[in-house]
Amino acid sequence: MSRALPRIAARRDLGTRLLVAIIVVVIVGGATAWVVAARVGPAIFHSHMARISGTNPDAIVHAEAAFRTASALSLALALAAAMIASVVVSLFLTSRITRSLAPVIHAARRVARKDYTARVPEAGMGTEFGDLADAVNTMAMDLEHIEQSRTQMLGDLAHEMRTPIATLGGYLEAIADGLEHADAATLAMLREQVARLSRLSEDIALVTSAEEGRLTMRRKPTSVMLIVHDAVTQATARFSARKVALDVRVATTGTSASADTTVDVDADRIAQVLTNLLDNALRHTPPGGAVTVATELAPTVVRITVSDDGEGIPAEHVAHVFDRFYRVDTARDRAHGGSGVGLSIAKSITEAHGGTITAQSDGPGRGAQFTVVLPLAERSPHPPIGFGS
Missing domain, CATH: 1.10.287 (Helix Hairpins)
Structure with a gap:
């Protein structure tokens, strides 16, 4: 009882x-x-x-x-x-x-x-019930977005892996049947496909770690111009091979950043952001075109802009260019060799540093512009890590 x-x-x-x-x-x-x-x-x-x-x-x-x-x-x-x-x-x-x-x-x-379309209507019972309904609706929308992103990511990842895996499987089977020979050219092609899978795996791991806040960073005050200089220097050979001009300019408006302009960042990570932006610009700029890297100093931030005069981005695609595996022209981009997550990595790393990254384009054939905004480091008696350090 x-x-x-x-x-x-x-x-x-x-x-x-x-x-x-x-x-x-x-x-x-x-x-x-x-x-x-x-x-x-x-x-x-x-x-x-x-x-x-x-x-x-x-x-x-x-x-x-x-x-x-x-x-x-x-x-x-x-x-x-x-x-x-x-x-x-x-x-x-x-x-x-x-x-x-x-x-x-x-x-x-x-x-x-797992029915994330559920929504709670307004109850009209006061602020507390309204806040409860808003919280549940926000949770459902966030879960719906996460589920959609997860489903799309798995599908895109499977699609990205299908070509190199099929290539590897086909050639290995042909070699085993004696239809192909493991000569230098074939082995080089197989190594290229393995490297493509390895890059894809590393890129996915990196962007996932950054989005989940698990990205390891070693931040210290670093010269903005040093980061830009190193990224441009490393990219010069690739641009020369494609016959695309690469130029570093001061800002046309505002104040140009100087060698003593510092940001509190992981220099390697921010260099990776600029490298990804430069590689993206190179893929979409035809021979004879030009890519420009400009820096602009504001009172509390510094802006680094990578602009090109290449293919441009249609207006309906600009808002999605930072999504994982998103491609404006799937066949053309895949032929260019991009993994489809370079801009996602750039966005995740930039936001992990408290900055922002935006894309802008006037349309197809009119180039594109990517702007990274980073907060300036607080002034300290110690000299920044820069040129000659």
């Missing part, structure tokens, strides 16, 4: 609990009012009657009895009315609360079943 009671109590819903609590409050309040009225009222009435001179004692006793009866009857009727009103209001309130919570419970159960 003692075990059954807790089970029954545990099954009570919120509306029942609220109703019981309100009834208990009304009963306690009524009992308190009854005790106070029974003790205080007659005493005060007797004191006033005693002050009236010439009053017959029998009349006083009769008046006091009449007072007690009238007070008790009036108080009983008032408490009964209060009890009925409280029960009615409590039933209405608990019903409203229960109806307002039902959509939240239903939506939460749908989300638990």
